[in-house]
Amino acid sequence: MHIETLRMTIRDFTPQDAADLHAIFGDDETMENCEPAYDFEKTRDFLSSFCIARKGAVAAVHRQNxxxxxxxxxxEAHEGVYEMGWIFNRNFWRQGYAYESCRAVINHAFRERRAHKIFAEAIDAVKSVGLMEKLGMRPEGVQRSQTKDNHGNWADLYLYGLLEEDWRRQFP
Structure with a gap:
């Protein structure tokens, strides 16, 4: 995948992304609503086995730096159905980079890959749910006390989805 936006390049991960990915995955605050922060070896292994070998994720690269x-x-979780999620370096939060990047991936999914649906899930009812809604996703349910957060507390899991027909109405 290779997508250019105004400020971002969305592309496949490479082994050279290990340090930048670790700046994201190794940060406790960034990983608060995901899982415990990774050490460098776990980041590098995840990058190699999932991001690169399985092509399960793409890199959002700041074009300026x-x-x-x-x-x-x-x-792709099932034929035509894609799971989407995002974790961004916290030094770039609240500046529209996640929205810009995810919007580009969604547009690519529906235009180029002929996706039927994109879905996402999160335990963060504020930032993540807010971005899902801004991206045009609709709530599909809440699984109450479905998973534990990083502190061992039970947390609700918010499920959102976007169908191709809804995307076409929003972005003709």
Whole structure:
């Protein structure tokens, strides 16, 4: 995959992304609503086995500085149905990079891959759910006390989805 936006390049991961990905996955605050922060070896193994070998995610690269500032899960779960998720370096939060990057991946999925549906899930009811809604996704349910957060507390899992027909109405 290779997508250019105004400020970002969305592309497949390479082994050279290990340090930038670790700046994301190794940060406790960034990983708060995901899983415990990774050490460098776990980041490198995940990059190699999932992001590169399985092509399960793409890199969001800041065009001005060339750094990978975002991880975007983009994985075909079933034929025509893609799971999407995102984790961005917190130094770039609240500046529209996640929206810009994810919007580009969604457009690519529906235009180029002829996706039927994209879905996402999160335990963060504020930032993640807000971005899912801004991306045009609709709530599909809440699995109450479905999973544990990084502190061992039970947390709700918010499920959102976007059908191709809904995307076409929003972005003709």
């Amino acid at each position: 060339g750094k990978t500032i975002g991880y975007i899960l983009f994985n």
